[in-house]
Amino acid sequence: MAIKKSELYSSLWASCDKLRGGMDASQYKDYILTLLFVKYVSDKYKGVKYADITVPKGGSFDDIVALKGKDNIGEDMDKIIAKLAEANGLRTVIDNAKFNDETKLGKGKEQVDKLTGLVSIFQRPELDFSHNKAEGDDIIGDAYEYLMRNFATESGKSKGQFYTPAEVSRIIASVIGIDKISNPDTTLYDPACGSGSLLIRAADAAPVEVTIYGQEKDLATAGMAKMNFVLHNKATAEIAGNHNTFADPQYFKDNDQTELKQFDFVVANPPFSMKNWTDGISGKEYGRFDGYGAAPPEKNGDYAWLLHIIKSMKPSGKGACILPHGVLFRGNAEAIIRTSLIKKGYIKAIIGLPSNLFYGTGIPACIIILNKEGSGSRDGIFMIDASNGFLKDGNKNRLRERDIYKVVSAFREWRDEEKYSRFVPLAEIEHNEYNLNIPRYIDSSEPEDIQDIDGHLNGGIPSADVDGMSQYWKLFPNLNDVLFEPLRSGYYSSRQPKEEISHTIYADGEFSSYANRIDMAMENWKSSVWNILTGITTDTNVKIFIESIAMEILRNFEFVTLLDKYDVYQVLLSYWQEIMADDVFIIKTDGYAAARETANLVTTSEKKKKDGSKETIEKVVGWEGNLIPRQIIRDFYFPEEQQTITDTENTIAAKENELAELMENADDGSVISEVLNENNSLNKAKLKVELKNLKDGKNTEDYDELQSLADLQEKIDDFSKLLKQMKIELEEKERAKYPTLTDDDIIELLINQKWYGAIISGIEQLYRSASHNIAGRVTELAERYEHTLSELEEEVVTYEKKVKSHLKRMGFKW
Incomplete structure (x- = not known):
């Protein structure tokens, strides 16, 4: 397996x-x-x-x-x-x-x-x-x-710099152009390679094998990088450890120790704002800092890394470097260097990333994409503000699959998108004195939800707020009239009581029918990827597999505008990472027949032996299908048995509630209170003794009360035994079903029930969320302007009179 x-x-x-x-x-x-x-x-x-x-x-x-x-x-x-x-x-x-x-x-x-x-x-x-x-x-x-x-x-912060988040590495690998190469002699270099993850991601993006070079000052981290390359089947990568990239670079052109080797692609995530970068560098600059009008500041190595990378790029070389946002706008020597780089045309694009993304620092960073090829004719810089696209993950932020795809697709399409990306002409950058701070060029802030004074004073929902929901009125043209009616010039009132707004929206014919468009998009996607999902073999390229079905879901949901296609993409990719990738890998290795197998669920614990040593104890705590969960088998083949179990559980719960009610209502000193434990649970032994004592006595009322308890408990016990036996029998049927599954059964259960079922559920949740957004906004506006200021003042006066009246009756004077 x-x-x-x-x-x-x-x-x-x-x-x-x-x-x-x-x-x-x-x-x-x-x-x-x-x-x-x-x-x-x-x-x-x-x-x-x-x-x-x-x-x-x-x-x-x-x-x-x-x-x-x-x-x-x-x-x-x-x-x-x-x-x-x-x-x-x-x-x-x-x-x-x-x-x-x-x-x-x-x-x-x-x-x-x-x-x-x-x-x-x-x-x-x-x-x-x-x-x-x-x-x-x-x-x-x-x-x-x-x-x-x-x-x-x-x-923690100080020791996490050996690792570049895989999501950021993937973006860099996708935007530097290494995926378009065909030359097997292509070289790839990272002058601050850490554990090698960025280099590996970049190399994986290439359609042919590339020659990999890396340099890392810390010896132990360089060792991790070498192990990393072996484990990624890239054992030929050359990693120079225990050498300072600035004072002791290890790669030279044709063994000439005076001229640095140049590479086709260079990537790096160097230490931010390195203060001691000049240590040992005297007389060993190798022309890295010539021709830019100034040298990098002695106490900040950000531009030193950037210039080292540019020097290490061939005349047609391409690269990318992760640096703090400060490099985009800081002044003095850095401003001079930045201006020179812009004029030379070396900077092709800039991607602004969210803050708190990296393990070594919480400050926001950016990716500077470099390209010497065509630099002389470059007339601007493409900018992306991706700072708002992330998921909070513990004490760090993390890029989601949708965030990665949105960045990469915007870059590849050179797409102008409001509040997100645009090509900035050189003239505009020059007008801003070569300051590249992204907010100067892209306003990604959300519009402020402004309170309307006139609306509060005189009543009415401002038309600006109603018109601000125009994306919904385009989809549902009549819904606007259903929810709002003109009140006075520039203002509306709500046609519906605020407690009826949600129901009115969900019941609207246009709104309800939109679900059919989502269903249709889903059905079209299912049809378009069916052959891919049913055709997994040992030759399947998993990377192409997921890319293919992901691109299809984006294509089919492109015009379902109520849902953000990137959110739909995220549903698929999240399920891929959590479940589906494992399934596909198992099928690729063992075939669809692996779905006929089950496995025990085992927990381990340690037990001390008499001699003081420890042994590991394994305990079987259940079982599960290797590819198809038991719940799917149960729902598909044994719904009647499951319903009987559910009905029995409900019966037991009802009897237990009845029993609990009898015990809770028992008075202190009553016969029922005599058969209860301190925690008010039933003491079966006491109950049995009391019934025996009362059986031949004259107090039949007490006997009947206790017998009612006993009858209820007996029914609960009988049903519980029955429930246990039914569960055992159903479990046996479920496990026996797996080996009998045909290939058609497996396709139906795995793809239609498991994969499609989970993805459809996620997309339906997006639709429900969009529905809540509409209803929530309309309700918010209705409540905000429900009462005018004069009405509120009258209400205050009324309540004030009531309070004074009460105080007066209580004898207070003022």
Whole structure:
């Protein structure tokens, strides 16, 4: 069975739990990533001739497994990893984490237990990469990215700079033009590559293999980058670690140590506003800062990075750099350099990003897109203000799929969109003294909801507010007249009581019929992607697969203007990331027949043994279908059984309510109160004794009361036993159904019921949200201008008289 990303991620994060407490995330990431690397290359390359990575004898994960429980496990793990590193020229790359470090992993038995448990997690089935088909899927590379993102989040502001958010990397990869190349000799470079994620995303966007170069000052981070490239099947990438890019650049033209090597594409997310960038640079400028009228400020390296990138680009080179917004408008030397860059035509576009997006800082940043090709004839800069498109995710902001697509499509189409994007002519930039601050050119602010004084004084809803909803009146021309009627010049009144507004809108024929347009768009999309969804094979390119069905949903919802097509796109892509990507990967690997399989759900816990050591205990807590959830099987094949169970549950609930009511209404000292526990629950043992005592007595009323309780409880118990048996029988039927599913059954259940069902539900929620927006705005306006100022004043006077009257009757004088 193929690996599910969700299960893989869960196991990897569980491995982190083994190390928490002794060190912070910036340290324990080295241990987890090292073990992930050793496990992956052992599974993929052990015994394989001419592989990218050599797994020597005594240098594999199997050798590490043999150390479990042994006193010298930490010391010998270091030796095994050292052998693997030595065989592949990876010393100081994969052997930085010391598994015998007592200060981080504990001493003696504590270290043995901790490392044994950690190794055991990497032995789980979901971490078996021997059958991983990485081509086009990159599941292990994605797992590495998942860990890096989480480590960056946990590490905090000062230690998260080794990772560029994948969403930003994807934007850069999509806009620099690397997706259009055909030359296999194309080169790609990042002078501040960190863990390599930006380089990898850019390389993945290329239709042919490119030659990758990177430089990273921090040795440990450079090691992570090298591991990252191996895990992403890019082991030939050249990463120069432990060298300062400014004082000690590592790539030169034709081995000439005086002229920097130039590349076809350059990307970078350098440290923002670096204060010590000039350290050691004296006499080693390599012409990077010549010809711009000024040198970058000594205490701020933003423009130093930008000029290094430009110097490293070929005459036809293209690039992109992430920098703080300050580079767009700061003065002095930076203003001089910025003016020169604009006049030379090197800046092709600028994309403003949301604040609090990056792990190393909360300030807003921008992407500066560079292009030397055609720079001499460039007559302006394309600008995008994407600062308002994000999702709040914990203590950070995150770009959604819709935000990424909107940026990329606006750039590729060179699209003018109000409050979002436009091409700014050079003359306009010159008029603004070469200040590139995006709000000078794009006003993305929302219009203020202005209170109308005349409306409050004299009554009436201002026509400006009614006309401000024109996007709805275009769709529903008669709805305006249904909701509003003229009151006086420039003002309307509401035709409907405010409590009836929502019902009136939902009942309107035009509004109701619009749902049919949404249904039609959905049906057209389903038809257009049916062959794609039913045609998944081992040759399916997953990236093209999701792009194809996503483009189709955008095309089919283009003119369903009540819904934002980007929101519809987000529904699909969110479901893809959460569920559908795993499903497609499993089908690609194991075929649609994988839908006939089920799996037990297992929880693990640790138990102390008599000798003080710990053993892992697994407990089956249920089961689920591998591709088709049990609920879908139940709804489709066993609706009658499910309805019987629901009816029985309702019957039990009704009897329990009846029983509870009898007990709650019992007086203190009554016979019923005598058979209750302190928490007012029924004591069955006491009830049985009291009934026996009263059975032959004269107090039949008490006996009848208790017998009523007993009868109710007996019915509840009988129905509960019946319910339990019905659930067992239904569960047996459900599990027995999976192996009997035909191919047609699987297509129906997986695509129509599961995939389409979830996506349709998400789009219906968008329609409901749009409906609430209309009703909410109309109700808000009706309530805002419901009473004039004079009416409110009269109401105040009336209430004031009532208060004075009450006070007077109470004897107060004033």
